[in-house]
Amino acid sequence: MKSIFNKFMFAAAALGLGIAMAATNGTVSASDAAIAKKLTHEIRMYPRYSMFDNISFFVDEGRVELLGEVTQPYKKADLGRLAQNVPGVTSLSNELKVLPVSPMDNRLRHQVARAIYRDPVLSRYGMQAVPPIHIIVDNGHVTLEGVVSTDMEKNVAGVRANSVGLSFGQVTNNLHVENPTHKS
Numbered sequence: 001m002k003s004i005f006n007k008f009m010f011a012a013a014a015l016g017l018g019i020a021m022a023a024t025n026g027t028v029s030a031s032d033a034a035i036a037k038k039l040t041h042e043i044r045m046y047p048r049y050s051m052f053d054n055i056s057f058f059v060d061e062g063r064v065e066l067l068g069e070v071t072q073p074y075k076k077a078d079l080g081r082l083a084q085n086v087p088g089v090t091s092l093s094n095e096l097k098v099l100p101v102s103p104m105d106n107r108l109r110h111q112v113a114r115a116i117y118r119d120p121v122l123s124r125y126g127m128q129a130v131p132p133i134h135i136i137v138d139n140g141h142v143t144l145e146g147v148v149s150t151d152m153e154k155n156v157a158g159v160r161a162n163s164v165g166l167s168f169g170q171v172t173n174n175l176h177v178e179n180p181t182h183k184s
Contacts, residue, residue: 032059035088042082052109054134054145062090069097105137115160140168147176
């Protein structure tokens with residue numbers, strides 16, 4: 001699986017919404033690129049896709065694998081149907097994980113979102129239809145996914161998420177940085 005990422009990867013930063021796509025071979029065929037473009041569009045336009053979901057996918061010779069986490073079982077089914085109906089898709093492996101439907105997790109999601117998006121450094125991200133910082137809560141464990149512009153924003157998001165104090169353990173900060181600071 002690791003070689004998949006090493007050969008070809010469109011990171012969440014490239015797509016801007018926490019959606020990642022990769023192909024397993026060294027080159028991307030025109031049909032795989034078209035599938036990826038259309039699938040990215042379909043996911044972005046899915047009306048129930050939120051900052052509490054994290055979706056990625058791989059395309060290889062028309063075969064699509066959906067990965068990530070969603071907050072409701074119907075989202076997994078809906079996104080599977082959307083992917084299957086993209087022209088050129090020959091097979092689908094829907095590996096989306098349905099997060100526990102828990103009032104405590106839901107409360108934690110909203111508290112982390114408020115802590116992050118109320119911060120003046122990050123508030124501009126909260127104005128987007130689907131903010132680029134995705135908050136994944138699985139049985140009280142918080143993971144941040146998505147993309148921010150700078151290392152400082154990544155660190156601030158992690159600090160704000162940790163400040164909520166209701167999670168079980170440290171927040172996992174998997175945010176990608178578009179413009180990382182290069183140390184000389």
